[in-house]
Amino acid sequence: xxxSIQPYKGARDFYPEDKRVQKYMFAKIRxxxxxxxxxxxxxxxxxxxxxYAAKSGDELVNEQLYSFEDRGGRKVAIRPEMTPSVSRxxxxxxxxxxxxxxxxxxxxxxxxxxxxxxxLREHWQLxxxxxxxxxxxxxxxxxxxxxxxxxxxxxxxxxxxIRINSRQMLDIKIQxxxxxxxxxxxxxxxxxxxxxxxxxxxNRLSEYVNDVAAMKEWLSSADVGDMGGEIFKFKESLQxxxxxNILVDPSLTRGFDYYTDIVFEVFDKDPENNRSMFGGGRYDxxxxxxxxxxxxTVGFGMxxxxxxxxxxxxxxLPELKPETSVTAILIGDVYEAAQAPINxxxxxxxxxxxxxxxxxxxxxxxxxxxxxxxxxxxxxxSELGSGRFKLRDLAQGSEEELDLDQAAAKLxxx
Amino acid sequence: xxxSIQPYKGARDFYPEDKRVQKYMFAKIRxxxxxxxxxxxxxxxxxxxxxYAAKSGDELVNEQLYSFEDRGGRKVAIRPEMTPSVSRxxxxxxxxxxxxxxxxxxxxxxxxxxxxxxxLREHWQLxxxxxxxxxxxxxxxxxxxxxxxxxxxxxxxxxxxIRINSRQMLDIKIQxxxxxxxxxxxxxxxxxxxxxxxxxxxNRLSEYVNDVAAMKEWLSSADVGDMGGEIFKFKESLQxxxxxNILVDPSLTRGFDYYTDIVFEVFDKDPENNRSMFGGGRYDxxxxxxxxxxxxTVGFGMxxxxxxxxxxxxxxLPELKPETSVTAILIGDVYEAAQAPINxxxxxxxxxxxxxxxxxxxxxxxxxxxxxxxxxxxxxxSELGSGRFKLRDLAQGSEEELDLDQAAAKLxxx
Numbered sequence: 112x113x114x115s116i117q118p119y120k121g122a123r124d125f126y127p128e129d130k131r132v133q134k135y136m137f138a139k140i141r142x143x144x145x146x147x148x149x150x151x152x153x154x155x156x157x158x159x160x161x162x163y164a165a166k167s168g169d170e171l172v173n174e175q176l177y178s179f180e181d182r183g184g185r186k187v188a189i190r191p192e193m194t195p196s197v198s199r200x201x202x203x204x205x206x207x208x209x210x211x212x213x214x215x216x217x218x219x220x221x222x223x224x225x226x227x228x229x230x231l232r233e234h235w236q237l238x239x240x241x242x243x244x245x246x247x248x249x250x251x252x253x254x255x256x257x258x259x260x261x262x263x264x265x266x267x268x269x270x271x272x273i274r275i276n277s278r279q280m281l282d283i284k285i286q287x288x289x290x291x292x293x294x295x296x297x298x299x300x301x302x303x304x305x306x307x308x309x310x311x312x313x314n315r316l317s318e319y320v321n322d323v324a325a326m327k328e329w330l331s332s333a334d335v336g337d338m339g340g341e342i343f344k345f346k347e348s349l350q351x352x353x354x355x356n357i358l359v360d361p362s363l364t365r366g367f368d369y370y371t372d373i374v375f376e377v378f379d380k381d382p383e384n385n386r387s388m389f390g391g392g393r394y395d396x397x398x399x400x401x402x403x404x405x406x407x408t409v410g411f412g413m414x415x416x417x418x419x420x421x422x423x424x425x426x427x428l429p430e431l432k433p434e435t436s437v438t439a440i441l442i443g444d445v446y447e448a449a450q451a452p453i454n455x456x457x458x459x460x461x462x463x464x465x466x467x468x469x470x471x472x473x474x475x476x477x478x479x480x481x482x483x484x485x486x487x488x489x490x491x492x493s494e495l496g497s498g499r500f501k502l503r504d505l506a507q508g509s510e511e512e513l514d515l516d517q518a519a520a521k522l523x524x525x
Numbered sequence: 526x527x528x529s530i531q532p533y534k535g536a537r538d539f540y541p542e543d544k545r546v547q548k549y550m551f552a553k554i555r556x557x558x559x560x561x562x563x564x565x566x567x568x569x570x571x572x573x574x575x576x577y578a579a580k581s582g583d584e585l586v587n588e589q590l591y592s593f594e595d596r597g598g599r600k601v602a603i604r605p606e607m608t609p610s611v612s613r614x615x616x617x618x619x620x621x622x623x624x625x626x627x628x629x630x631x632x633x634x635x636x637x638x639x640x641x642x643x644x645l646r647e648h649w650q651l652x653x654x655x656x657x658x659x660x661x662x663x664x665x666x667x668x669x670x671x672x673x674x675x676x677x678x679x680x681x682x683x684x685x686x687i688r689i690n691s692r693q694m695l696d697i698k699i700q701x702x703x704x705x706x707x708x709x710x711x712x713x714x715x716x717x718x719x720x721x722x723x724x725x726x727x728n729r730l731s732e733y734v735n736d737v738a739a740m741k742e743w744l745s746s747a748d749v750g751d752m753g754g755e756i757f758k759f760k761e762s763l764q765x766x767x768x769x770n771i772l773v774d775p776s777l778t779r780g781f782d783y784y785t786d787i788v789f790e791v792f793d794k795d796p797e798n799n800r801s802m803f804g805g806g807r808y809d810x811x812x813x814x815x816x817x818x819x820x821x822t823v824g825f826g827m828x829x830x831x832x833x834x835x836x837x838x839x840x841x842l843p844e845l846k847p848e849t850s851v852t853a854i855l856i857g858d859v860y861e862a863a864q865a866p867i868n869x870x871x872x873x874x875x876x877x878x879x880x881x882x883x884x885x886x887x888x889x890x891x892x893x894x895x896x897x898x899x900x901x902x903x904x905x906x907s908e909l910g911s912g913r914f915k916l917r918d919l920a921q922g923s924e925e926e927l928d929l930d931q932a933a934a935k936l937x938x939x
Contacts, residue, residue: 113814113815113816114573114575114576114613114814114815114816115573115613115815116613116614116616116617116815116816117617118568118569118572118613119569119571119572119573119599119601120597120599122569122570122571123569124566124567124568124569124614124617125566125567125568126566126614126618127564127565127566127628130564130565130566130567131564131565133567134565145848145849145876146871146874146875146876146877147871147876147877147878147879148849148852148876148877148878148879148898150541150544150545150847150848150849151541151544151545151548151848152538152539152540152541152544153538153539153544153547154532154538154539155532155533155536155537155538155647156536156570156603156633156635156647157533157536157591157603157635157647158532158533159528159529159533161528162528174596177571177593177595179591179593181591181637182588182637183534183637185533185534187533189570189571189603199528199529199530199532200530200538200540202530203530203531203538204540209892209893209894209895209896209897210882210892211878211880211881211882211892212896213878214541219570221570221571223595223596223597233569233570233571243882244881244882245882246881246883248860248881248883249881252879252881348861351861351864352861352864400527400528401527401528401529401530402527402528402530433564434559434564434565435559435562435564438562446662447762447765447766450765450766457560457561460560461560462559462560462561462562463560463561463562464561464562464625464627465561465562465666466625467625467658467660467662467663467666468624468625468657468658468659469660469662478623478624478625479623480623481623482623482626483623484562
């Protein structure tokens with residue numbers, strides 16, 4: 112029986128035109144994060160199970176983790192997120208590293224989810240982490256980096272919104288309104304505020320705190336009134352560096368228990384697609400789980416699926432051309448003799464595919480057109496003799512006779 | 526109890542200085558393969574177990590595969606090689622693709638091996654595949670690509686050797702010498718020739734063929750005599766395109782049963798490290814396993830661990846500088862005011878890290894030196910007022926006072 116041509120459920124095949132889009136996004140991202148002094152690292156795809164069990168939420172570990180026993184009986188997992196790996200690596204060089212330390216990576220991550228729009232089982236995620244800055248300047252930088260990425264990809268401030276909150280302030284409010292459950296449970300519930308009908312949310316709030324009225328007033332006070340001086344000062348400092356589309360959202364929690372202070376989320380403002388795209392915050396406690404001195408840490412993660420979705424919704428993807436500039440079409444048995452001019456073009460930085468099939472010229476041209484490569488260069492005995500070659504623009508149907516330098520100049524200019 | 530800082534056995538942490546080396550190698554590789562018209566693709570990390578069981582060797586599937594059941598009861602595996610994935614994807618677009626089709630990828634692969642020099646559990650592997658060329662021109666191109674990569678990384682022909690063989694010719698010789706076992710077993714045994722003492726190899730050869738003397742003469746006839754016209758014509762055609770370090774090796778098999786004609790391997794010629802580094806060949810039958818029309822295919826794989834080892838042995842790695850050009854050292858409370866000049870530098874393509882720790886200047890300088898970043902730019906109230914900044918070369922200890930444009934020019938020139 113023939114094998115299936117389908118990729119594994121919830122994972123994607125990247126044909127060259129798909130990979131080109133991913134490479135475009137990642138190149139922009141790398142350029143921005145490196146301009147802020149971040150340096151790329153990488154970690155193994157597989158980690159010991161314990162490093163996720165220790166900190167990631169229960170849902171992730173019990174329902175979404177790809178974990179198994181290896182052939183040596185070790186319990187391992189395919190990484191569902193990068194934060195435990197980078198914390199482990201920084202702990203491994205706690206003394207050797209210079210601070211502030213800036214690290215980024217773009218790993219593929221796996222979670223067993225029901226595939227849906229914006230959520231797949233395999234996705235790539237930019238991770239940006241800043242180690243060693245205690246003050247809110249660290250948080251400000253991280254938000255600046257996220258904002259700069261959005262702008263570098265063509266987004267304008269009307270397309271997205273950055274929501275911020277202070278977990279410390281929120282904790283004080285929860286304490287004041289009489290908590291009825293563990294803080295982690297309350298945080299996790301508050302995170303669901305925008306994911307259910309508001310009536311239902313406020314009805315259920317009484318299961319979590321005694322003073323529902325006070326909490327309701329607090330959570331509804333988006334960006335107005337005297338919500339706490341610190342977070343507003345923080346907002347103002349972001350405005351002074353040019354970030355205007357920023358809003359304090361008192362219900363923002365990011366769900367996880369490990370955030371210790373400022374959290375943020377970037378929202379798509381498209382009316383059809385209004386939702387949280389990505390975010391991050393401060394998590395000062397994670398590096399110390401590996402047995403070293405605690406280290407102030409702030410960071411964020413940005414997934415490729417939601418980002419691509421945003422770029423498509425707002426029509427921000429440029430037209431991306433194939434990496435190959437020209438197909439060499441061979442007339443007659445000139446494969447070996449044609450290598451010299453072809454390699455000269457390559458040496459000038461031009462990407463040349465050769466049709467070495469020996470098919471008829473018509474069939475070669477048809478396939479060159481089908482491949483999406485823009486130009487065809489015809490090489491036969493007479494061209495090799497005269498040093499002049501026909502260069503055809505397959506998109507426009509026009510044709511020029513050029514020497515090799517002229518052809519190289521024309522192809523380089525594209 | 527604290528969590529371990531060690532990576533999973535046989536896998537590597539890539540700190541920025543390690544990642545930089547990998548990025549250097551992959552950038553060179555991408556440049557070369559794209560100059561030949563290859564386009565990058567990618568496939569999911571996880572594939573159905575069956576696609577490996579169908580073709581990969583028994584050792585790989587039974588002893589080395591990371592396979593497990595997912596939460597939906599599907600038997601899956603982490604890819605140990607990329608060939609089944611690319612065959613699946615090409616089969617999925619058998620009609621839509623233009624031929625010749627050229628695809629490459631640089632995936633991470635997993636095999637449960639005993640970690641040793643040149644062999645790890647996780648490695649990255651360049652995969653280059655050419656689809657749709659039946660003639661030896663396809664094989665020649667693939668070997669040219671491999672050779673061009675070696676040269677682009679600084680290797681000279683005395684450092685490595687390309688060995689070629691014809692599996693068709695070998696099959697005829699095996700047939701003529703009276704095979705006593707399955708062809709796949711004989712092929713697999715012949716592949717071990719250079720991995721055991723020659724006496725032992727020729728003693729054991731009698732278990733596999735009747736006419737040991739004829740087979741011994743054949744296998745020992747390296748690159749001399751009339752071994753078969755075709756493979757020598759092939760060798761000559763490679764020589765005409767400038768590949769001189771090439772040798773016909775009649776015992777070369779690549780071990781796998783699926784190769785159908787020409788196979789090749791690239792050997793490190795360093796006396797201390799003499800061994801096969803990577804290779805490939807023609808495998809015309811794989812795409813058709815996915816229920817489509819057969820497609821001539823030739824390709825090779827090149828692993829990052831052996832390549833890095835080669836570059837280190839032959840001292841071919843250049844000194845790679847950090848991506849970050851300069852650390853901004855803040856004098857006093859100028860974080861917000863300093864953003865303007867810093868972002869102007871970034872807009873000019875200069876990567877600037879900021880020390881926003883608020884520590885004493887001495888401590889900031891000490892950490893800038895420790896980070897390996899070459900320059901420090903001092904920014905305080907007076908610098909912001911005058912528009913002139915001290916730029917210190919931390920490697921040489923020299924210092925200049927420059928305006929922002931001058932500083933940008935100097936940093937860009939580095």
